[in-house]
Amino acid sequence: MIEVLFFAQVRERLDCASLTVALPESGLDLDALQAQLIAEHGADWGDVLGQDNIIRAVNQTVAQGNPALRDGDEVAFYPPVTGG
Amino acid sequence: MIEVLFFAQVRERLDCASLTVALPESGLDLDALQAQLIAEHGADWGDVLGQDNIIRAVNQTVAQGNPALRDGDEVAFYPPVTGG
Amino acid sequence: MSEPRLSVRVQVEDFDPGALQDSLLAGAAGEGAVATFTGYVRRSNEGENIASMRLEHYPGMTEKSIAGIMAEAAGRWPLLAAAVVHRVGLLVPGERIVWVGVSSAHREAAFSACEFVMDYLKTSAPFWKKEVGPGGERWVSARASDDARAGRW
Amino acid sequence: MSEPRLSVRVQVEDFDPGALQDSLLAGAAGEGAVATFTGYVRRSNEGENIASMRLEHYPGMTEKSIAGIMAEAAGRWPLLAAAVVHRVGLLVPGERIVWVGVSSAHREAAFSACEFVMDYLKTSAPFWKKEVGPGGERWVSARASDDARAGRW
Numbered sequence: 001m002i003e004v005l006f007f008a009q010v011r012e013r014l015d016c017a018s019l020t021v022a023l024p025e026s027g028l029d030l031d032a033l034q035a036q037l038i039a040e041h042g043a044d045w046g047d048v049l050g051q052d053n054i055i056r057a058v059n060q061t062v063a064q065g066n067p068a069l070r071d072g073d074e075v076a077f078y079p080p081v082t083g084g
Numbered sequence: 085m086i087e088v089l090f091f092a093q094v095r096e097r098l099d100c101a102s103l104t105v106a107l108p109e110s111g112l113d114l115d116a117l118q119a120q121l122i123a124e125h126g127a128d129w130g131d132v133l134g135q136d137n138i139i140r141a142v143n144q145t146v147a148q149g150n151p152a153l154r155d156g157d158e159v160a161f162y163p164p165v166t167g168g
Numbered sequence: 169m170s171e172p173r174l175s176v177r178v179q180v181e182d183f184d185p186g187a188l189q190d191s192l193l194a195g196a197a198g199e200g201a202v203a204t205f206t207g208y209v210r211r212s213n214e215g216e217n218i219a220s221m222r223l224e225h226y227p228g229m230t231e232k233s234i235a236g237i238m239a240e241a242a243g244r245w246p247l248l249a250a251a252v253v254h255r256v257g258l259l260v261p262g263e264r265i266v267w268v269g270v271s272s273a274h275r276e277a278a279f280s281a282c283e284f285v286m287d288y289l290k291t292s293a294p295f296w297k298k299e300v301g302p303g304g305e306r307w308v309s310a311r312a313s314d315d316a317r318a319g320r321w
Numbered sequence: 322m323s324e325p326r327l328s329v330r331v332q333v334e335d336f337d338p339g340a341l342q343d344s345l346l347a348g349a350a351g352e353g354a355v356a357t358f359t360g361y362v363r364r365s366n367e368g369e370n371i372a373s374m375r376l377e378h379y380p381g382m383t384e385k386s387i388a389g390i391m392a393e394a395a396g397r398w399p400l401l402a403a404a405v406v407h408r409v410g411l412l413v414p415g416e417r418i419v420w421v422g423v424s425s426a427h428r429e430a431a432f433s434a435c436e437f438v439m440d441y442l443k444t445s446a447p448f449w450k451k452e453v454g455p456g457g458e459r460w461v462s463a464r465a466s467d468d469a470r471a472g473r474w
Contacts, residue, residue, distance in 0.1 A: 008224055008296035009307050053310075060229035062292075076226060076294075080310035083223070083254065083295025084207055084266055084286060084428075092377055092449035093460050137463075144382035146445075160379060160447075164463035167376070167407065167448025168275075168360055168419055168439060186339015189359065199415070200363055203435075205428065206342065206355045262352070275358065275439060276470070282356075283432050317429070 002033065002069055007078035013048045014041075023071050030056060031066045033075060053080050086117065086153055091162035097132045098125075107155050114140060115150045117159060137164050172247040176234045178225060180257040185267055192249050192269045199248060199271070203278035205286050207266040209259045218299050223256045223265070226294035230254070237288040241270070244284070245277035252285060254295065291318040325400040329387045331378060333410040338420055345402050345422045352401060353426035356435040360419040362412045371452050376409040376418070379447035383407070390441040394423070397437070398430035405438060407448065444471040 002021045011017050021033060028036070034056070038046040048054075056063045057076040069075065086105045095101050105117060112120075118140070122130040132138075140147045141160040153159065185206050192202060209221050238250050248271040255265050268285050272278040289295075290311075297308040338359050345355060362374050391403050401424040408418050421438050425431040442448075443464075450461040 005226070007226055007294065008298075057226075057229060057294075060226070060232050076229070078226065078294060079296065079307070081290075081292065081294055082297045082308040082310050083225070083293050084290035084314075089379070091379055091447065092451075141379075141382060141447075144379075144385050160382070162379065162447060163449065163460070165443075165445065165447055166450045166461040166463050167378070167446050168443035168467075184339060185342050185357075186337060189338050199361060201361070202357075202359045204338075204355075204357045204359075205432070206357075207428065208353055208355070210353055210426070273363070275360065279358070279432070279436050279439075286428060286432075 001071065002028070003074045004033070004037070005074065005076040007076065009079045010048055010054065010077050014045060023069065027068060029066050029068045030058065030063055030075065033069060034077075049077060051079075054078070055080065085155065086112070087158045088117070088121070089158065089160040091160065093163045094132055094138065094161050098129060107153065111152060113150050113152045114142065114147055114159065117153060118161075133161055135163075138162070139164065172242045173249040174235065174238045174242065175249075175251040176231050176238070177251075177253045178227075178230050178256055179253065180255065182255070182264060183253045183267055185264070188251060188253060188267055189269055192251050192271050200273035201275040201278040202269060202271045203275070203282040204267065204269040205282055206264055207286075209261045209263050209265055211261040218261050218301050220258055220260045220300045222258050222298045222300065224296045224298070225254075225256050229294050233293050234285075234289065237285055237292065241281040241284050245272065245281045246274060247272050247277060247281055250281060250285065252289070254289065254293070256295070287314070287318040290314040325395045326402040327388065327391045327395065328402075328404040329384050329391070330404075330406045331380075331383050331409055332406065333408065335408070335417060336406045336420055338417070341404060341406060341420055342422055345404050345424050352424070354428040354431040355422060355424045356428070356431035357420065357422040358435055358439050359417055360439075362414045362416050362418050364414040371414050371454050373411055373413045373453045375411050375451045375453065377449045377451070378407075378409050382447050386446050387438075387442070390438055390445065394434040394437050398425065398434045399427060400425050400430060400434055403434060403438065405442070407442070407446070409448070440467070440471040443467040 002023055005018045006014050006016055034049055055078050058067055059074055089102045090098055090100055118133055139162050142151055143158050234252050250270045253267045268282050270278045270282040291314050299306055387405050403423045406420045421435050423431045423435040444467050452459055
C-alpha cells in the first residue's frame with residue numbers, strides 16, 4: 001500500500017486529507033500515481049493535482065523528477081509553503 | 085581653552101588621560117595642536133601621537149582632514165577601536 | 169570542533185525567546201556570538217486587517233526538513249548550536265510564531281546561518297498559513313521574493 | 322510610518338536579552354520581525370586563555386556615535402525600533418558584552434540593520450578591550466576583517 005496525503009488548499013479543494021492506494025504488481029511511479037488519482041476522481045482532482053506549482057513529496061522529502069514508488073511509501077501533494 | 089583627551093594605549097603610553105591647551109590669539113588647527121603637544125612633551129609623545137592609525141575626534145566626532153579648533157572644543161586621540 | 173547541537177520543535181504553545189537563548193548556550197556557555205530571529209503574526213497583510221491565523225503543517229516532514237536545513241547550515245558555517253521553534257495552530261496578531269537561534273564563535277557565521285535557516289523556513293518547510301479576517305478566510309500566497317532570497321544562498 | 326524608537330545604553334551591569342527584546346516591542350507589540358545579536362566574552366583569543374577583560378570607552382562619544390549609527394540604519398531600512406546595550410568595565414569569559422535588537426515589519430530589514438549596527442560597533446564606536454590572561458595584560462588588536470566587513474555597506 002501507498003499512503004497519500006494532501007495538505008492546505010489541496011486538502012480543502014479535494015475534500016480529502018489522506019487515502020491509500022494499492023501498489024500494482026507492475027509497479028507504479030509518481031506520475032502514474034498522480035494520473036491514477038485523477039482518473040479515479042475526475043476533472044476536479046485534475047484541476048488541483050495538475051497545477052504547475054504543486055509540490056510532491058515522497059517519504060517526507062520533496063520529489064525530484066518521477067521516482068518509482070515502493071510498498072509502504074508515503075506520498076504527499078501540497079501547495080507552495082508559507083511558514084516562517 | 086581646549087580639552088584634550090587620550091584613551092586606551094594612547095593614554096597608557098603618554099601616562100596622561102587629559103590636559104587643557106590654551107587657544108592662542110592666532111588660532112589653532114588640529115595638526116597644529118598635535119605638533120604643539122609633541123613639541124612640549126618630547127619624542128615619546130611624537131612616537132605615540134604620530135602613529136599612522138591614530139584616530140582624532142573633535143567634539144566627539146571623528147575628524148576629517150585638519151579642522152580649525154574653537155574655544156571650548158573637546159579633542160580626543162585614540163587607537164583603533166575594539167568593541168562589540 | 170565537536171558537532172554542533174541542533175534542535176527543532178514544532179508546538180502549539182507560545183515560547184520565551186530569552187529562555188530559548190539560555191537553552192541554546194546550555195552546557196557550553198557563551199562563546200562569541202548568538203544571532204536570533206523572532207517572527208510575529210502581522211497585524212495586516214496587503215491592506216486587510218488580520219483577526220487571527222491558523223497554521224497547518226505536515227507532521228514528521230516539518231521536523232525532518234528543518235533538521236536537514238540546520239545540518240546544511242552547520243556544514244556551511246562553524247556553528248556551536250542552532251535551534252528552531254515554530255508554532256502551529258491558531259495564532260492572533262502580535263503573537264510570536266517562529267524563533268531561530270544560532271550560536272557560533274564568529275558573528276558572521278551566526279548571522280548568516282540564522283538568516284539562511286529563516287529563508288528556508290519561508291520557502292521549503294511544509295507550513296501553511298490561513299488568515300482569518302473580516303472578509304473571511306484565505307490562504308496566504310507564497311511570496312516570490314522569499315524564493316528569490318532563498319535562491320541566493 | 323512613525324519614527325523608529327532608538328535607544329542606547331552603556332553600562333557596567335549585565336543585561337537580560339529576553340527582557341530587552343520585550344522592551345524593544347513595548348508600546349508597539351510584535352509586528353513582523355525581530356533580529357537580535359548578543360556578543361559574549363571569548364574564552365580564548367589567538368590561542369591564549371583569557372582570565373578576564375577590561376572594557377574602556379569614551380563616555381559621551383560612545384552614546385553619540387552609536388545613536389548616529391542607529392539613525393543611519395533607520396534611514397536605510399524601514400525599522401520600527403532598535404536598541405543597543407554595551408557593557409564596560411571588568412568582564413569574565415562567557416559573560417554577555419553587547420546586545421543589538423532591531424524590530425521591523427520585514428525580516429530582511431531586521432537582519433540587515435542588526436548586522437550593520439554590529440559591524441559599526443566593531444569598527445567605529447570608541448570601545449577598547451584589554452585582555453587579562455596568564456601572560457599578563459594586553460590590548461586587543463583591531464581586526465582588519467572587521468574593517469573590511471564594515472566597508473561593504
